[in-house]
Amino acid sequence: TVSFIRRPRISDKRQLALNASDLFFSEYGEGRGSNKYLEIYNGTGADVDLSNYLIKKSTKGWQWNDAIDTLSGTLADGDVYVIANTSSNNSILAEADLIESVITNFNGDDARALIKVVGGDTTFLDYIGSFGSAPASGAWNVAGVTNATANHTLTRKRAITGGNTSWTLSAGTNAADSEWIVHDQNTWAYLGTHTMTDPNPLSEGFESGAIPDNWTVINNDGNANSW
Numbered sequence: 577t578v579s580f581i582r583r584p585r586i587s588d589k590r591q592l593a594l595n596a597s598d599l600f601f602s603e604y605g606e607g608r609g610s611n612k613y614l615e616i617y618n619g620t621g622a623d624v625d626l627s628n629y630l631i632k633k634s635t636k637g638w639q640w641n642d643a644i645d646t647l648s649g650t651l652a653d654g655d656v657y658v659i660a661n662t663s664s665n666n667s668i669l670a671e672a673d674l675i676e677s678v679i680t681n682f683n684g685d686d687a688r689a690l691i692k693v694v695g696g697d698t699t700f701l702d703y704i705g706s707f708g709s710a711p712a713s714g715a716w717n718v719a720g721v722t723n724a725t726a727n728h729t730l731t732r733k734r735a736i737t738g739g740n741t742s743w744t745l746s747a748g749t750n751a752a753d754s755e756w757i758v759h760d761q762n763t764w765a766y767l768g769t770h771t772m773t774d775p776n777p778l779s780e781g782f783e784s785g786a787i788p789d790n791w792t793v794i795n796n797d798g799n800a801n802s803w
Contacts, residue, residue: 595621595737598701598738599616600616601614605668616651618655632688632689633678643679658767660674703739719747719748719754724758728761733757735773
């Protein structure tokens with residue numbers, strides 16, 4: 577017989593209201609022609625000064641300083657910042673906060689990084705694609721979809737509450753473990769808004785046999801086959 581006891585923690589109280597630690601990519605569009613854009617989401621719980629943020633690109637495995645876009649203005653909590661290619665169609669441009677043709681000039685094998693610079697400290701917050709080498713197939717696979725960063729739209733799952741500096745983990749291997757949902761090319765219905773759904777702090781699971789760190793197993797009868 578095995579019993580489980582949940583150990584209370586003072587930190588559980590603050591987990592009832594969970595905000596993102598910083599900005600992160602919420603959408604990526606690699607549409608037909610020049611219909612391309614990036615979307616950044618602020619779920620931090622406060623307005624954010626964008627002058628501390630920039631986006632770098634790595635073209636086909638080149639260095640991150642290949643090109644840089646420095647952001648500006650203030651991004652309100654719960655709002656998104658859209659960077660669209662100058663030659664995008666009007667429905668994309670209508671949602672754009674920044675219109676340019678450098679950072680949004682990508683073709684599936686060009687990585688992008690969201691970076692925060694405060695004083696002399698530089699922090700990489702989020703990636704789309706990997707730095708250092710271009711994918712052999714011409715684009716990265718995402719959520720089990722082959723070449724998903726080319727000719728597709730990617731939207732971040734609502735349950736994701738922050739950026740990920742491991743593109744391998746972010747992209748995942750299937751629809752369940754990926755942080756992204758892959759849509760058909762020229763899907764722009766989600767552009768301009770994003771919703772982040774906080775995890776339910778009162779619900780915990782034991783998936784894959786893992787026991788949450790705030791639970792204790794008590795082996796009541798001493799049997800070797802405990803859990």
